[in-house]
Amino acid sequence: MRPKDEDKVGRIYRAAMMVINREGFQGCSMTKIATEADLSPATIYLYFENKEDMIDKLFIHLKSKMGNSYFHPDTELSPSKGTFRTLWLNHYQYITDNPEEYYFLENFSNCPLIEHIDKVNKPDYCPAFEDLCDRSKAVKLIQPLHNDIIYSLLFAPVSHMVKKFTSTGSSLSTNDLIRIFDASWNAISQ
Numbered sequence: 001m002r003p004k005d006e007d008k009v010g011r012i013y014r015a016a017m018m019v020i021n022r023e024g025f026q027g028c029s030m031t032k033i034a035t036e037a038d039l040s041p042a043t044i045y046l047y048f049e050n051k052e053d054m055i056d057k058l059f060i061h062l063k064s065k066m067g068n069s070y071f072h073p074d075t076e077l078s079p080s081k082g083t084f085r086t087l088w089l090n091h092y093q094y095i096t097d098n099p100e101e102y103y104f105l106e107n108f109s110n111c112p113l114i115e116h117i118d119k120v121n122k123p124d125y126c127p128a129f130e131d132l133c134d135r136s137k138a139v140k141l142i143q144p145l146h147n148d149i150i151y152s153l154l155f156a157p158v159s160h161m162v163k164k165f166t167s168t169g170s171s172l173s174t175n176d177l178i179r180i181f182d183a184s185w186n187a188i189s190q
Contacts, residue, residue: 067126079136153187
Protein backbone atom coordinates (compact mmCIF):
# COMPACT_ATOMS: atom_id res chain seq x y z
CA MET A 1 0.00 0.00 0.00
CA ARG A 2 1.38 3.39 -0.90
CA PRO A 3 1.89 6.08 1.74
CA LYS A 4 -1.03 8.38 2.45
CA ASP A 5 -0.99 11.86 0.99
CA GLU A 6 -2.02 13.91 4.03
CA ASP A 7 -3.22 16.74 1.79
CA LYS A 8 -5.67 14.37 0.10
CA VAL A 9 -6.82 12.97 3.44
CA GLY A 10 -7.44 16.54 4.63
CA ARG A 11 -9.38 17.34 1.46
CA ILE A 12 -11.47 14.19 1.90
CA TYR A 13 -12.17 15.04 5.55
CA ARG A 14 -13.17 18.63 4.71
CA ALA A 15 -15.37 17.47 1.85
CA ALA A 16 -17.03 14.76 3.95
CA MET A 17 -17.70 17.22 6.74
CA MET A 18 -19.26 19.73 4.33
CA VAL A 19 -21.43 17.15 2.56
CA ILE A 20 -22.58 15.58 5.83
CA ASN A 21 -23.31 18.95 7.41
CA ARG A 22 -25.32 19.93 4.33
CA GLU A 23 -27.08 16.63 3.52
CA GLY A 24 -26.89 14.51 6.66
CA PHE A 25 -25.24 11.14 7.20
CA GLN A 26 -27.79 9.27 5.10
CA GLY A 27 -27.65 11.82 2.28
CA CYS A 28 -23.90 11.65 1.80
CA SER A 29 -22.21 9.28 -0.60
CA MET A 30 -18.62 8.63 -1.54
CA THR A 31 -19.38 10.11 -4.97
CA LYS A 32 -20.69 13.36 -3.44
CA ILE A 33 -17.68 13.54 -1.13
CA ALA A 34 -15.28 12.88 -4.01
CA THR A 35 -16.95 15.61 -6.09
CA GLU A 36 -16.72 18.08 -3.20
CA ALA A 37 -13.02 17.15 -2.70
CA ASP A 38 -12.33 17.34 -6.45
CA LEU A 39 -11.07 13.74 -6.42
CA SER A 40 -12.24 10.53 -7.99
CA PRO A 41 -14.28 8.17 -5.79
CA ALA A 42 -11.59 5.52 -6.34
CA THR A 43 -9.04 7.81 -4.67
CA ILE A 44 -11.11 7.88 -1.47
CA TYR A 45 -11.05 4.09 -1.35
CA LEU A 46 -7.24 4.19 -1.33
CA TYR A 47 -7.48 5.87 2.07
CA PHE A 48 -10.66 4.43 3.59
CA GLU A 49 -12.32 1.02 3.45
CA ASN A 50 -15.83 2.46 3.08
CA LYS A 51 -18.03 5.39 4.06
CA GLU A 52 -18.43 4.21 7.66
CA ASP A 53 -14.67 3.86 8.08
CA MET A 54 -14.13 7.36 6.69
CA ILE A 55 -16.82 8.93 8.91
CA ASP A 56 -15.51 7.14 12.01
CA LYS A 57 -11.96 8.30 11.32
CA LEU A 58 -13.16 11.84 10.62
CA PHE A 59 -14.96 11.94 13.96
CA ILE A 60 -11.92 10.62 15.85
CA HIS A 61 -9.67 13.11 14.01
CA LEU A 62 -11.90 16.11 14.80
CA LYS A 63 -12.59 15.05 18.38
CA SER A 64 -8.85 14.70 19.01
CA LYS A 65 -8.18 18.03 17.31
CA MET A 66 -10.77 19.72 19.53
CA GLY A 67 -9.38 18.09 22.68
CA ASN A 68 -5.82 19.02 21.76
CA SER A 69 -6.88 22.64 21.21
CA TYR A 70 -7.66 22.91 24.93
CA PHE A 71 -4.04 22.46 25.95
CA HIS A 72 -0.66 23.83 25.05
CA PRO A 73 1.71 20.84 24.99
CA ASP A 74 4.25 22.16 27.48
CA THR A 75 1.76 23.61 29.96
CA GLU A 76 1.58 22.13 33.45
CA LEU A 77 -2.08 21.59 34.27
CA SER A 78 -2.41 22.14 37.99
CA PRO A 79 -5.80 21.44 39.53
CA SER A 80 -7.28 24.93 39.92
CA LYS A 81 -10.27 26.99 38.93
CA GLY A 82 -7.96 29.02 36.68
CA THR A 83 -6.88 25.90 34.78
CA PHE A 84 -10.49 24.87 34.20
CA ARG A 85 -11.33 28.43 33.12
CA THR A 86 -8.51 28.32 30.56
CA LEU A 87 -9.74 24.98 29.20
CA TRP A 88 -13.29 26.32 29.10
CA LEU A 89 -12.20 29.45 27.20
CA ASN A 90 -10.16 27.30 24.77
CA HIS A 91 -13.30 25.18 24.18
CA TYR A 92 -15.30 28.34 23.53
CA GLN A 93 -12.61 29.58 21.15
CA TYR A 94 -12.53 26.27 19.29
CA ILE A 95 -16.27 26.14 18.69
CA THR A 96 -16.44 29.76 17.58
CA ASP A 97 -13.39 29.40 15.29
CA ASN A 98 -14.44 26.00 13.85
CA PRO A 99 -18.23 26.02 13.54
CA GLU A 100 -18.39 23.46 10.70
CA GLU A 101 -16.19 21.01 12.60
CA TYR A 102 -18.15 21.51 15.78
CA TYR A 103 -21.47 21.08 13.96
CA PHE A 104 -20.24 17.76 12.55
CA LEU A 105 -19.04 16.60 15.98
CA GLU A 106 -22.36 17.51 17.59
CA ASN A 107 -24.37 15.72 14.90
CA PHE A 108 -22.20 12.61 15.11
CA SER A 109 -22.28 12.58 18.91
CA ASN A 110 -26.08 12.65 18.88
CA CYS A 111 -26.73 9.92 16.34
CA PRO A 112 -26.54 6.12 16.56
CA LEU A 113 -23.17 6.10 14.76
CA ILE A 114 -21.48 7.12 18.02
CA GLU A 115 -22.29 3.73 19.54
CA HIS A 116 -19.95 2.06 17.06
CA ILE A 117 -17.10 4.41 18.02
CA ASP A 118 -17.68 3.91 21.74
CA LYS A 119 -17.89 0.11 21.46
CA VAL A 120 -15.13 -0.54 18.94
CA ASN A 121 -12.57 2.20 19.40
CA LYS A 122 -13.13 3.61 22.89
CA PRO A 123 -10.74 6.43 22.06
CA ASP A 124 -9.40 8.73 24.71
CA TYR A 125 -9.72 12.03 22.87
CA CYS A 126 -8.08 14.12 25.52
CA PRO A 127 -6.00 12.22 28.09
CA ALA A 128 -4.75 15.47 29.65
CA PHE A 129 -8.34 16.43 30.52
CA GLU A 130 -8.96 12.99 32.03
CA ASP A 131 -5.78 13.32 34.12
CA LEU A 132 -6.66 16.85 35.24
CA CYS A 133 -10.13 15.72 36.33
CA ASP A 134 -8.73 12.76 38.25
CA ARG A 135 -6.13 14.90 40.03
CA SER A 136 -8.74 17.61 40.76
CA LYS A 137 -11.07 15.03 42.32
CA ALA A 138 -8.18 13.68 44.41
CA VAL A 139 -7.60 17.12 45.97
CA LYS A 140 -11.37 17.63 46.32
CA LEU A 141 -11.45 20.61 43.95
CA ILE A 142 -14.26 19.15 41.85
CA GLN A 143 -17.17 16.78 42.48
CA PRO A 144 -16.41 13.03 42.50
CA LEU A 145 -18.39 12.48 39.28
CA HIS A 146 -17.51 10.48 36.19
CA ASN A 147 -15.28 12.56 33.91
CA ASP A 148 -17.90 12.45 31.14
CA ILE A 149 -20.34 14.18 33.50
CA ILE A 150 -17.70 16.75 34.47
CA TYR A 151 -17.07 17.39 30.76
CA SER A 152 -20.79 17.82 30.07
CA LEU A 153 -21.43 20.14 33.01
CA LEU A 154 -18.39 22.23 32.13
CA PHE A 155 -18.74 22.55 28.36
CA ALA A 156 -22.37 21.88 27.37
CA PRO A 157 -23.80 25.20 28.65
CA VAL A 158 -21.43 27.37 26.60
CA SER A 159 -21.75 25.09 23.58
CA HIS A 160 -25.53 25.42 23.71
CA MET A 161 -25.39 29.20 24.08
CA VAL A 162 -22.92 29.59 21.20
CA LYS A 163 -25.27 27.57 18.95
CA LYS A 164 -28.25 29.65 20.08
CA PHE A 165 -26.53 32.99 19.61
CA THR A 166 -24.95 31.96 16.30
CA SER A 167 -28.35 30.98 14.90
CA THR A 168 -29.66 34.47 15.68
CA GLY A 169 -26.61 36.23 14.26
CA SER A 170 -25.49 37.62 17.61
CA SER A 171 -22.63 36.82 19.95
CA LEU A 172 -22.06 36.31 23.64
CA SER A 173 -20.82 39.27 25.64
CA THR A 174 -17.92 39.08 28.06
CA ASN A 175 -20.43 39.24 30.93
CA ASP A 176 -22.39 36.36 29.39
CA LEU A 177 -19.21 34.29 29.20
CA ILE A 178 -18.26 35.06 32.79
CA ARG A 179 -21.73 34.08 34.04
CA ILE A 180 -21.81 30.88 31.99
CA PHE A 181 -18.37 29.81 33.23
CA ASP A 182 -19.28 30.61 36.84
CA ALA A 183 -22.47 28.55 36.57
CA SER A 184 -20.52 25.65 35.02
CA TRP A 185 -17.81 25.91 37.65
CA ASN A 186 -20.42 25.93 40.47
CA ALA A 187 -21.87 22.73 39.00
CA ILE A 188 -18.57 20.82 39.13
CA SER A 189 -16.68 22.33 42.07
CA GLN A 190 -16.85 21.16 45.67
